[in-house]
Amino acid sequence: MAAQDTKNLFLSALLLLSIAVFSCQAALDTHYYDQTCPQAEYIVAQTVRNASIYDSKSPARLLRMFFHDCFIRGCDASILLDSTPGNKAEKDGPPNISVRSFYVIDDAKTKLEKACPHTVSCADVIAMAARDVVTMTGGPYWSVLKGRKDGRVSKASDTTNLPPPFLNANQLIQTFAKRGLGIKDLVALSGAHTLGFSH
Template sequence: MAPLVQHIVVVLLIAIPLTKAVLDAHYYDKTCPQAESIIFQTLRNASLYDRKVPARILRMFFHDCFIRGCDASILLDSTPGNKAEKDGPPNISVRSFYVIDDAKTKLESACPHTVSCADIIAVAARDVVAMSGGPHWNVLKGRKDGRVSIANETINLPAPSSNSTQLIQSFAKRGLGVKDLVALSGGHTLGFSHCSSFEARLRNFSSLHEVDPTLNTDFAENLTKKCPKHHTDSNAGQFLDSSASTFDNEYYKRVIAGKGVFASDQALYGDHRTKWIVESFARDQALFFSEFASSMVRLGNVGVNEHGEVRTKCRVVN
């Protein structure tokens, strides 16, 4: 075991300076010292007005970084010649882009052509977690905004129906490990899902089971009532956690109890590679907070764009 540990440490030592050269927690200290406070105030005001904002911004950051890296490509609007990421099927339900637009407008007024849209999303994701009772971390900054956004590429986002092997492989492609997968899945402590993302678990599940057998029976019954067979309510669904506006470790306790809303959530408890991490986070909220913060920093380093631009408006390239 010892040689493996040594190897991992060496890899980490090699990898860290490469990202440090690009990103820096103090990147805007001289050019726009008020950047983080402007973003925070914008997020706080928006969240007071709409309680769904925190979950939506956190999801936006994840969906941005998983396609082309953290380059704000999710913010670009479609054009007559190109359907952009935000109009890809998994992103149709991503909302609250106006919050990022609002922060960008204020930043352009305070320090023009300085703060990238990609950095705004990264800082905003940290702020909504902290405002919801979760951990705070220093966001590394200095990302540039990408110029390409393609709807078809969103098929590479992990699906709510993914099994653990698919999830592990998807994260590995972005340089993220098994612990990152389990920690970042804990972001589901904030949020809500529409029926379409989980109702395949409730009926005609397989040739052997009508309902997904990994679902707690009472919980499955409850979900079926919320999502009846031929429902027409497009807003029907289920909160992903019993304390959906508070960032805590309740998500993991629910997964252990068979109450993970997505098949991908429940899969984490059915695989020996991830089960022990789920159990450790369910036992120890401080450990989860620490690992989540570290994983968010690593996620923020995925595919950092050095050769992009600082968009003046987040919805269009300069």
């Protein structure tokens, strides 16, 4: 199989996974903001594109942010919440210390608030941004299901549920199974690391 075919297969699997597995329980719709914020997709895409020109590592970081957010409490943007004196948030949990590019989501959200206040959820911004970085790096485009609600609970202790890098294949399969994810999902999400870089 050619390298491009392998890449497309991986990105297609990631696309299906993000649609099927990481959708909220509520009914989602690709046209959710068509009437209330028709420029939402464009604003997020432009913000992501500009950030990627400025920082070539932001595509991988945004894709990782989406996975780390969705794997804990579902795709609810709880990874964006800051810690408070009484609560250490997901953002500051050990597996998320190296998650970067929060500024991209903040920038997109600021622009969206100016264009259509109190309308687009941060959870949907992260989902659209993840789709946009996949597309920008040579993967397929898909219509993101939207209508996610932002979470209000974020606990660093929950990040221990993210699969650590030292797990063997059987342990990874079990960890993913607890989230309703199968072996194909594991392969697709593991393959997402090819978008980034290694130390």
